[in-house]
Amino acid sequence: MLKGLAADRHAQGDSRRLNLGALLRRVHLTGPVTRVELADWMGVNRSTVMALTAELAAAGLVREVTAGGSGRAGRPSRVVRPASDTVYVLAFDIAVDRLVAARVGLGGVVAARLEAERPRAGADLDSVVSVLADFGRALHHAAPPGSVCVGVGASYCGMIRPGDGMVRFGPDMGWVDQAFGAELARRLDLGLPVLVGNEAHLGALAEHQRGAGVGVQNLVYLHGDVGVGGGIIVGGELLDGDGGYASEVGHMLVNPYQGRPCGCGSRGCLEAEVGERALLDVAGRPAREKGREAVRAVVAAAAQGEPAARDALRHIGDWLGIGVANVINLFNPGVVIFGGTLQEVFPASAAHVRSRIAANVLPISRDKARLRVSALGYDATLIGAAELGFSPLFADPLGVPTAG
């Protein structure tokens, strides 16, 4: 579509829907805000905003309250706030070692959550979906009377086909072409589609909207679990490529000589060199140790001065630095955000990461890029799933299907 040809193309209804969606999304992301601020932000007059908020209030999506106690003269501006307690999505996070489900209210509040560990391998579609559907229905039934579910989003640790939530490749569970989104929707039986995204893509979106990347138009989010996922925001939009499978930072070949074997079948990929197993191996930990706690234990041991743990973090930091240097040269981002287990690993290896950046990033881009750990912590992917679940609401606030 051609930008700017709004005049003839958009019927009045389209324009109104866009404005309602933009306003609701703004209130969702920033919380209570006065009509005056909204009018200013949208570049429209106050009567336009009043008409829009009245429609959203009538639909139960926002509430308008009088801001009290300002002490200033004149009529106080009405404050518009999201109906966080009665409008929600179900969000799911299918991670390598656990399954999480949450009811997340409009405004981004996690109102309730359920969580289960899961075995690392051999989980079939049916068993995973079965647990998630039970969690989802329980959260839905426990919602306050009069609540309405406006969407469902899920974060999955693999490559997801946009549109239908098909898992094209989930190396961790050995899934290939599993209709995860469709199957979870069927089992939930809410009459709502389940929107599915890659965990690092959703982590990037969440950090961009609510975390360490707010206000930054170009960012790279690196998510550590068994491997390393990447989510990249370019010009404020998620980089998804021609098929939706971009941002695969973890399979960047960084070690072409003696690379460690990678789950993808190749060797020397970034995630093979800096993933959980590499860290634990170099630190001399036995193969039975794994997961977030094992990574934390190595970081703690290094802080206590254990030589093997310190060596491991130096080694991982150097490879991680190569990967980070390469993405800074490619994307000239305002910030690189370390999420998942990398939020443990990066602070403990930051000197080595920075040393590689100093050696390998062109000075102009180097000066620009800040390095930060995830502001949303381990919930980044869950919050991203919730944001994905809310997206149909913002596309059409008054027309989206809901489940009461």
Next chain:
Amino acid sequence: MLKGLAADRHAQGDSRRLNLGALLRRVHLTGPVTRVELADWMGVNRSTVMALTAELAAAGLVREVTAGGSGRAGRPSRVVRPASDTVYVLAFDIAVDRLVAARVGLGGVVAARLEAERPRAGADLDSVVSVLADFGRALHHAAPPGSVCVGVGASYCGMIRPGDGMVRFGPDMGWVDQAFGAELARRLDLGLPVLVGNEAHLGALAEHQRGAGVGVQNLVYLHGDVGVGGGIIVGGELLDGDGGYASEVGHMLVNPYQGRPCGCGSRGCLEAEVGERALLDVAGRPAREKGREAVRAVVAAAAQGEPAARDALRHIGDWLGIGVANVINLFNPGVVIFGGTLQEVFPASAAHVRSRIAANVLPISRDKARLRVSALGYDATLIGAAELGFSPLFADPLGVPTAG
């Protein structure tokens, strides 16, 4: 700015300017087109298109002619064509080994060109700008009577600050913070700014608009000269990052162990491993041989079976394949385009490039990415500079400053 809030924000004049620009750009990119096609493409009615084309015709930017000999009944549709012979830009290409200037007519026709070899090192700003300004003025004065220059664009082999054409880093000429764009504009004395872009960025734009990447929303363009530049199109837009310095594919670290020294001061960058010097060294060519012809000679020798040349192309192809595999994993592009001297090197090393892609790209992205040589050949950067020069015209067709 908020998308979709067109109704209140854009005055009638803004909308009209956008529509005029969009229509003119369409005619510029695709050549003569009927009003009926334009109306269909813009989603507006024929009388709207007629009013717009009448304004552009009155300004001398397009001509409307009756399409003859269709043999169909009914009133023939008028064809709108760009005024290619009287509306032009000056385009400059500052490459490693030559300086090129051209008069490029609306519609993208190279009407006249001047070219000079230049010494590889030690060229100061003054000497380079002096040659280019002479070329530019000569091309301008030789333009047909009644012609009008609507812009000036330049492609430069270095890092360019968006906005003012400052060369932040031009390793080849040793330029740091040289006010190239401003100085060339001053010397040309046409009352027009000189818009400057990085050569690989502009090559990518040109291939996207007129070459091997037409209709592809996500592409990677790799430009070989002494080093390797990168231009990346994401969702139809150039990837420029927070500062305008993104897409530096050439400084991706691919060889962390025994890497060749790179002009950036580091070792093992992609451009150090696959650039001109690497190819010529591995092929055993003496240091005095350089440039496009020397690269072609190695490719020709390999085709004749010379072992050293074949070894060199195998070696380069392997490293190039690593770089290409990494960008495919990151960008999931529809096409990777090889320009500059890589249009010689890639076909001669394609088997090795493809072998690395097979080993290192995740299957889903691998199947999607085609590999192509530049369709615009060595003119891709010049054409990109012309497109940059035309950009102010499309932003405001009736208000852009011009030089008669």
